[in-house]
Amino acid sequence: MSEPTTPPAPRVRSLLSPGRYVQGPGALARLGGHLADLGSTPVLVADDVVWGLVGHDVTASVRGAGLPVHRDVFRGLATAATVDRLVGVVRELGADVLVGVGGGSTIDSVKAAGHSAGIRWASVPTVASTDAPTSALAVVYTAEGAFEEYRFFPRNPDLVLVDTQVVANAPAALLAAGVGDALATWLEARATAASGATTMAGGAPTLAGTALARLSWDVLWDNALPALDAVRDHLVTPAVEKVVEANTLLSGLGFESGGLAAAHAVHNGLTAAPQAHGLAHGQKVNLGSVTQLVLEGAPTSEIRDFVEFTTRVGLPNTLTEVGLAVDDVDVLRAVAQAATVPGETIHSMPFPVRADDVVAALRSVERFSTRVRAEAGLPAPVRHVAPH
Numbered sequence: 488m489s490e491p492t493t494p495p496a497p498r499v500r501s502l503l504s505p506g507r508y509v510q511g512p513g514a515l516a517r518l519g520g521h522l523a524d525l526g527s528t529p530v531l532v533a534d535d536v537v538w539g540l541v542g543h544d545v546t547a548s549v550r551g552a553g554l555p556v557h558r559d560v561f562r563g564l565a566t567a568a569t570v571d572r573l574v575g576v577v578r579e580l581g582a583d584v585l586v587g588v589g590g591g592s593t594i595d596s597v598k599a600a601g602h603s604a605g606i607r608w609a610s611v612p613t614v615a616s617t618d619a620p621t622s623a624l625a626v627v628y629t630a631e632g633a634f635e636e637y638r639f640f641p642r643n644p645d646l647v648l649v650d651t652q653v654v655a656n657a658p659a660a661l662l663a664a665g666v667g668d669a670l671a672t673w674l675e676a677r678a679t680a681a682s683g684a685t686t687m688a689g690g691a692p693t694l695a696g697t698a699l700a701r702l703s704w705d706v707l708w709d710n711a712l713p714a715l716d717a718v719r720d721h722l723v724t725p726a727v728e729k730v731v732e733a734n735t736l737l738s739g740l741g742f743e744s745g746g747l748a749a750a751h752a753v754h755n756g757l758t759a760a761p762q763a764h765g766l767a768h769g770q771k772v773n774l775g776s777v778t779q780l781v782l783e784g785a786p787t788s789e790i791r792d793f794v795e796f797t798t799r800v801g802l803p804n805t806l807t808e809v810g811l812a813v814d815d816v817d818v819l820r821a822v823a824q825a826a827t828v829p830g831e832t833i834h835s836m837p838f839p840v841r842a843d844d845v846v847a848a849l850r851s852v853e854r855f856s857t858r859v860r861a862e863a864g865l866p867a868p869v870r871h872v873a874p875h
């Protein structure tokens with residue numbers, strides 16, 4: 488006779504989303520009205536470059552809604568010290584909404600500080616280079632720029648507002664980096680759906696989370712190349728609108744509620760390699776995506792198509808392009824060890840992954856991607872040199 492066993496508890500599924508998403512050319516003009524729904528004393532956090540580009544329109548919109556304009560100068564990275572300083576600014580002004588205007592570091596710092604200060608927060612990305620603006624988590628880095636921790640919050644931003652003309656005015660390379668981040672979303676959600684692992688939303692993936700990740704992938708394969716050409720001339724076309732939504736909203740919902748896996752863990756590992764410093768998040772993630780496909784033993788045609796497409800987009804898919812080489816075994820081992828620490832999302836893959844597997848996958852990518860590119864008549868990889 489066997490012992491009676493307790494049946495396992497049913498898996499809970501979960502999906503998170505921002506309170507409101509607003510996107511379009513000229514959307515900044517609506518910022519003040521939406522902020523007035525959230526509070527009476529906003530603080531606008533932006534670095535000097537971003538403020539020079541959009542400060543005038545942001546100020547006009549916020550004033551037009553009858554709100555005071557307090558602007559805080561953002562400097563540096565999303566570090567614990569940066570977050571603590573912003574909490575101090577909020578307390579000093581008695582602010583009730585913190586608004587991150589700019590790129591990923593500004594927005595992640597604002598999310599973490601808004602949560603710590605116990606007030607509401609909003610994301611106003613001026614580039615579509617990551618899917619960070621919509622999520623309920625922030626990535627905090629060390630002062631040296633290495634990955635330190637994910638910080639999770641009980642809520643997503645109350646507002647995500649994207650002015651697509653502002654995004655189209657930014658360098659196309661930033662949009663390309665966002666495409667790298669968003670392509671990974673489907674590869675990772677697919678792996679998480681297969682393993683049934685817990686997502687950042689705190690449960691198994693919903694059908695919606697997985698489907699939005701897939702939609703992001705399909706939209707990008709159809710629209711990324713014409714959108715990048717349009718943005719090179721600072722034009723907003725329907726393809727640009729679709730790619731901005733895929734990079735920001737679909738990928739944001741898709742990674743958070745569909746699940747991260749090997750690609751982002753490899754990215755986090757790469758932040759430990761000084762040679763890779765100076766690359767955008769989505770650029771490092773793209774090498775992580777190729778690495779994940781190799782770890783999965785994906786069909787050769789699938790890896791080849793991915794390498795060709797991401798080369799056309801302008802994303803790295805070789806070690807050379809992240810400043811590394813096949814013979815840098817010690818560095819690659821450090822990257823692989825960081826990518827496989829307990830708790831990393833690589834353990835959401837539907838099979839066990841060891842550091843040795845990651846080293847082998849990373850080393851194999853160099854020759855394969857270089858060959859695929861040569862056979863397709865695409866440019867050879869150019870070595871990344873980290874800034875000092």
Ligand SMILES: [Zn+2]
Nearest residue numbers: 617618668772
């Ligand atoms: Zn990402």
